[in-house]
Amino acid sequence: MTWLNHLAARAHVPVFVAFGDDAPAEAWTLSRLPGVLIVDTPRAASVLLVAGTIPEALIPYLHRLHDQLPHPRATVLWQSRPTQSIPNAVAVTGGNEIGLVVVNTFADLLAGDRVSEPDVLPNKPPAEWRGVGPHGQGGKGMMGGTPYGRPMAMTDDDIRDGLALDSYTAEFGPFLPFFPPGLVLKLTLQGDVIQKVKATHPPFGSGRPLLAAMLRLMGLPALAVRSLNGGANRRVLQRLIRLSGARFAIPPGLGRMPDGSDVRARFDRMTRTSTDATLQNPSDMALGHVLIGLEWHAAMLVLSSIDAASLQTLCKNSDNDDASSATDGRDPSGHDMHTGHMS
Amino acid sequence: MTLLAVFGLFVFLMASVWAAAAFDMACRGWVSGLGARSADRPLRVAAMWLTQQRLTTEAPDRMNGLLSIAGYLALAMVGLAMVPLGPDMALIALPTSVVLWGACEALVVVVVFLHGWSQNAPLAMIGAYRYVAIGLPIMLLSMFVLIAAALPAGSLDLRDIVTSQRDLWNAIRQPLGLPLFLLLGLSLTLRGPFNYADSVDLAGGTSVESSGPDRLAWQVARLAMLTGFSAVAATVFLGGYLGPVLPSPLWLALKTVMIMALVIGLSHMAARTPVARMMGLIWMILLPLSFADLIWAGLVAF
């Protein structure tokens, strides 16, 4: 063990948490554990912590996530079903010992007592590379081609200003730290504005602390950790949140739901500065109604302001209602395209 | 001789990066309510990142990936090198140093963009483009307040701007200048309310794909830029090396540390609004405020 590994082993363990169904309640307050650092991207993590059960349908996603961690890496399964594909994973059941297990696993990794986990997926490009031309681009001129076996983006219509540029389609989630756990969205983007939404997998009915999620989205991770302290010193927390201007950072009218509440009103409920009733179940709305036409950051604020049960309803409605028809009838973004224009 | 001084500057900068990282971590501990004792230590984190494998993405832009990180660090050092440590003691002694600093600000937008672009990954790409929408207009208002600070000196030389503050600091003479300039600092260092490039809603934005040594180098560059910016701000608004009794470089260091602490504190305590709203705010409110600062500076300069 070199001096560098020795020093590194004393750092906080960078952990990426993949939330499954029925994740232990302690999993939501992991960022308060001493010696552990919850990171936002698997690229920064050394330990992949799988909290709760990953449904069969999401196992391929877990495999892709697992392989994105840099070596040295290890997986800890916390109240999670063991999986054949990651045979060396450490299994934990209790909530108390998790911090210790993570720290010890990391120390073993750096000391060389534990072998860094190999990839689950085979080492070959996502598609067969049919490259032609000096850079393998394969297309004609500026258009198309399949470098590295993946096609290039092509133009599509745009709903905001009608300028048809390239659209980007991908499945986002289920293990993004700013996404409701379990939710997989197939999003089509033009620039950073959402054009199409399709829910591939609904979110789990989790106990995700929404206030902490909102604070993190507004660039206040330290306040988010404070908000997870189980209700102690609520006055101080409320004062710090007011001081941060978080309420005014949320654009008014964003993400309005059938009960008339916008993200700002729902944020007030979370901070308990407003005593309105909780969100009614949005029985006649689909995901497209709340997300299409929004810029990325605003869309993520909307997603984190809605509780898991309502999100599940939105996803179910989206299955019946084709996402592309969501733009019919009403303007989803609450953004009038023509105000302030001469034409 | 010059190259030796450059190396000395680098060593000093790394010490400052370490201190800034330690303070940042402690600050996070205070605000989170866990206490500063729970904070990590910068050298351990650096070692941890160094022991990680360096990952690349599918078909990345390797050259720009390297140049963006190195360029960010270099721009921070150029900024720091322009700052006079005492009368006629600056590594880059230029009669137009304010213009050179303006070029550094503009190039920061370029290197941050390239950092996101070079990854060939969607979240990094969104962060890169989004940063430009804020990085460019915020630069305008910083140039207005810098030119306001140059008025009483009648010179674009940082050394002359310092000596023009012998009687009164620019922070007091032009009260709007420093607060507006601090906003630029938040944007240049990708922090808190102006972190439109590396934010949580993009899982790290332009650095979402960085691991190991790349992550370390990028964070070092960000904190180096914080040092460079703070030294320039202390020079332009807080009288730089001027001060009684203590040797002049020490005064400069003290004021720089003060600005650094202010920027770090702000970044943990102020919320970030979606980018479209911030862009409107900059043009409609902050930019007119910087006009007011310039006119005010002009009126009191006679």
Add this chain to the structure above:
Amino acid sequence: MQTILAIVGIFALTVVFVGGLRAAGWSDFTGPATAPQQRPVLGGGDPETHAWQRFHVRYYTMMLLFVAFEMEMMFMYPWAVVFVAEGGKALAEMGMFLAILSVGILYGWREGVFRWE
């Protein structure tokens, strides 16, 4: 000359520093990233295409206004140097100039150039 030497020295040093961090073999795992490791981070999802694209820049109208202001900086630099010597005349000139630019901002706002189109 000293300035150019210093700037070149700084850039060379930083490239060596970052390159050194990458290349020095600090880690026991210096191998290249495998194909599954190279996939872009989407939280487990997989993209259909490369991320490089003709990106829909939502603030392009704002950029036109930005260019106007940025060119104006060329005028501000020499103005700042002669300001005290020229006195009230310089202040009046710049006041008029800023007033015209402010009208430009107002016009742009009415046209909606600061919106995320």
